[in-house]
Amino acid sequence: MSTVISVANLKKSYGATQAVSGVDLQISQGEIFALLGPNGAGKTTTVEILEGFRDRDSGEVKVLGFDPATKGAAGQAWRDRIGIVLQSTEDTGDLTVYESVSHFAKYYKSPKDPREVIDLVGLSEKVDALGRTLSGGQRRRLDVALGIIGSPELIFLDEPTTGFDPEARRAFWALIRNLRDEGATVLLTTHYLDEAEALADRVAVINHGKIIEVSTPELLGGRATSLATVSWREDGLTKSEKSENPTALVSQLAVRFNGDIPELSVKRASLEDIYLEMIGGVNE
Amino acid sequence: MNKPTALSIGIQRGGLEIRQFMRQRESVVFTMLFPLILLAIFGSVFSNQIAEGVTFSQYFVAGMIASGLVNTGFQQLAIMIPMERDFGTLKRLRGTPMPASSYFIGKSILVTLSMLVQVLLLLVAGVAFFGINLPTTADKWLILLALLVIGSACSTILGIAFSNVPKSGRGASAVVSPVVIVLQFFSGVFFIFTDLPQWMQQVAAIFPLKWMTQGARSVFLPDSFAAQEVAGSWETGRTFAIIGAWLVVGLIWAIRSFKWERQ
Numbered sequence: 001m002s003t004v005i006s007v008a009n010l011k012k013s014y015g016a017t018q019a020v021s022g023v024d025l026q027i028s029q030g031e032i033f034a035l036l037g038p039n040g041a042g043k044t045t046t047v048e049i050l051e052g053f054r055d056r057d058s059g060e061v062k063v064l065g066f067d068p069a070t071k072g073a074a075g076q077a078w079r080d081r082i083g084i085v086l087q088s089t090e091d092t093g094d095l096t097v098y099e100s101v102s103h104f105a106k107y108y109k110s111p112k113d114p115r116e117v118i119d120l121v122g123l124s125e126k127v128d129a130l131g132r133t134l135s136g137g138q139r140r141r142l143d144v145a146l147g148i149i150g151s152p153e154l155i156f157l158d159e160p161t162t163g164f165d166p167e168a169r170r171a172f173w174a175l176i177r178n179l180r181d182e183g184a185t186v187l188l189t190t191h192y193l194d195e196a197e198a199l200a201d202r203v204a205v206i207n208h209g210k211i212i213e214v215s216t217p218e219l220l221g222g223r224a225t226s227l228a229t230v231s232w233r234e235d236g237l238t239k240s241e242k243s244e245n246p247t248a249l250v251s252q253l254a255v256r257f258n259g260d261i262p263e264l265s266v267k268r269a270s271l272e273d274i275y276l277e278m279i280g281g282v283n284e
Numbered sequence: 285m286n287k288p289t290a291l292s293i294g295i296q297r298g299g300l301e302i303r304q305f306m307r308q309r310e311s312v313v314f315t316m317l318f319p320l321i322l323l324a325i326f327g328s329v330f331s332n333q334i335a336e337g338v339t340f341s342q343y344f345v346a347g348m349i350a351s352g353l354v355n356t357g358f359q360q361l362a363i364m365i366p367m368e369r370d371f372g373t374l375k376r377l378r379g380t381p382m383p384a385s386s387y388f389i390g391k392s393i394l395v396t397l398s399m400l401v402q403v404l405l406l407l408v409a410g411v412a413f414f415g416i417n418l419p420t421t422a423d424k425w426l427i428l429l430a431l432l433v434i435g436s437a438c439s440t441i442l443g444i445a446f447s448n449v450p451k452s453g454r455g456a457s458a459v460v461s462p463v464v465i466v467l468q469f470f471s472g473v474f475f476i477f478t479d480l481p482q483w484m485q486q487v488a489a490i491f492p493l494k495w496m497t498q499g500a501r502s503v504f505l506p507d508s509f510a511a512q513e514v515a516g517s518w519e520t521g522r523t524f525a526i527i528g529a530w531l532v533v534g535l536i537w538a539i540r541s542f543k544w545e546r547q
Contacts, residue, residue: 051379053545076381084379089372094304103300106288107382130307146376 002029003062004154005050010059012045019045021057021209029153032176032186034200034217036193038279042209043189044158048207050187051084051156064154080109083152085143087159092142093132097123101129101145108150120178122171136163141172148179155179157188161195172212173199193272205270207279221274233262293382294389301394316401317354319348320409326474327414328375334476335509339390341414345406347473350496352402353432354464357395357439360461362446365391367453378544388444390478395440403432419503427520428503437494438527441534442492448541467493478514485514501522 005027012020020042033109036083037043049061052068061068062082066078092100095182101118105111110129118127121141126134140163147155156175176199180186190196196203197217204214205221218224230249231240243249246266253261268278288296298468306312323344368374377387387455410416419425446463450456470488477485477497488494502510502518510518 053375076383079379079381082379084376086372086376086379087377091368091371091373091376094307095300099303103296104380106293106296107380109381136491150380234494 003027004029004031005033005187006060006062007046008060009052010046010049010061011056011057012042012049013057018209018224020049020056023206023211025204025211025214027185027187029185030180030183031201032180032188032199034188034190034196034203035206036190036196036203036275037206041207041279043206046206047156047158047187047189048165051082052079080150081153083147083150085147085155085157085160088162089143091131092146094130096128096130097134097145098127100142100276101149104146105149108142110151111149112151114149119148120148122168137165137168141168144172144175152184154187156187157186157190159190160188160190161190169195193270193275197271205228205275205278210276212225217271219284220271221269221278223269223271223274226269226274229267230265231267232264238263290383290385290537291389294386297386298393302397305398307395309395315360315398315483319352319355319402319406321407323348323406323409323414333349335512338505338509339415341410342385342416342504343476343501344473345410345414346500347468347471347497348406349403349504350435350471350493351464351473352399352406353435353439353496354467354493356399356402357436358443358446359460359464360395360398361388361391361440361443363445363452363456365447366450368544369447374544380383391444392437392440395436395443399432399436416504424503427499430524431496431499431503434452434524434527434531435492435499438492438531438534441531441538443539445541448543458517458530467491472497478512493526495523495526499527511520 003026005025005218007023007025010023011018022233023042023046031088035043035047045054049056050063050068055069064078064081066074068078070078095103097118098114102114107116118124121144123138123141123145123271126138131139133144138162144160147157161172164172173195176186188199200217202214203217203220205212213220228243228246229240229242231238232253233239241249250261250264250266253264300309314544321340326344327341334340385533407416407418413446419428446460450459467488470480470484471491471494472480472488473493477494498513499517502520510516513519
């Protein structure tokens, strides 16, 4: 697996504020990698340095083998290989979906077919609608279409499913997996932990400008070996117990109830629980 | 497929800019008709002759054509670009391989087209309703053409440069419009320039609009009127030199200060 993004000891401060203080990251080709962290943790700054929007103070950064701070023709050739879906934009309101997508296709060396991309993001019925008439979720899908029209090798997705209904989110996740299966690498930032869990091969948690941990969603923060919560209904009350060995506890309960345990559930800590614990229990 | 050149993408962007502009109907009507409304008002209020064979309308049309250069270039872009910066249009474009020059080529095409429509409307309405006399010699038309080309380029580049001054898209109009209106008053668009107080004339002489109005007068007013200008002549050479100097200043200013993102 070749490395698509490699970051070593990245630092950036704004005045006296150290936004990023020594980030290291390695992201391989074909990975969906989620970067999680509260607002102000250095997430956006890190991603914007990788996208070439911001200059760094120090550290090594290679994205598709290039330094994103490269300007001029080389920087332009590099941009041909990446796709960026920014957070909420309000532009292209006076253009139709087709006009926007087919125009952006002209910026790239080997664009995808605009119609196909519009179908792919599920905007076929809105192809001739003006941008300003789209709903929030539809706008987001247009943003994604504009981000992937150039057949990017690497896609940056910043909060991609804000404003989506559950069905649209699932369709969107399928789309992202599909792009990955075609060989693209995806760097995702999101506030939805279930989204990271559903999509990401690996997640990194960033806080106070540093990466706290990089792991798979299943193993992050010792999640797989964390205590499981077993709960059931007894004497008209919901009872629950944390256990290192839930199987044994369930067996005991099965004996006690002589068969069916009322309202039995066994839960491991969710990614969200682990995440909140890692960033100090403060949500945003 | 080979990647298209900056110029061909720029031309495509120009088409897109025009399409977007045309879809904002209220602003199209307002931008294009407002100068005509002003012409109607001033033409009716001041129906006197300001010199032998020169009506105030004739003087005013020259000023309005010069203003048209400022409105369609400087004013339009210095308001539009901060809004695009706020909307994320510029940042999104920055994230694509689109050459930066294509964006400015697209804007220039939009300015050129709206400027031509504006000037044409003023000339047609002026001739049809206010008895405006068009230039009769080839060299006057040539000066008009040069003035439109160089004046519009200067106005465009200054609009791009000035787009960094308003702090937000919503506030841009409040920052830019007063600058334009004050300059119009100072530069002899609404009043006879030589009737203005000395200090006002001197302030105006620093900025390009005064020279654009004077250049337009040299085209639309009889040569006999040149004697009534400040210098007693049209100062055609100086006119183009000063507009050209502002073009260079604007270019350096724009290159140094242009931002693709709201700070």
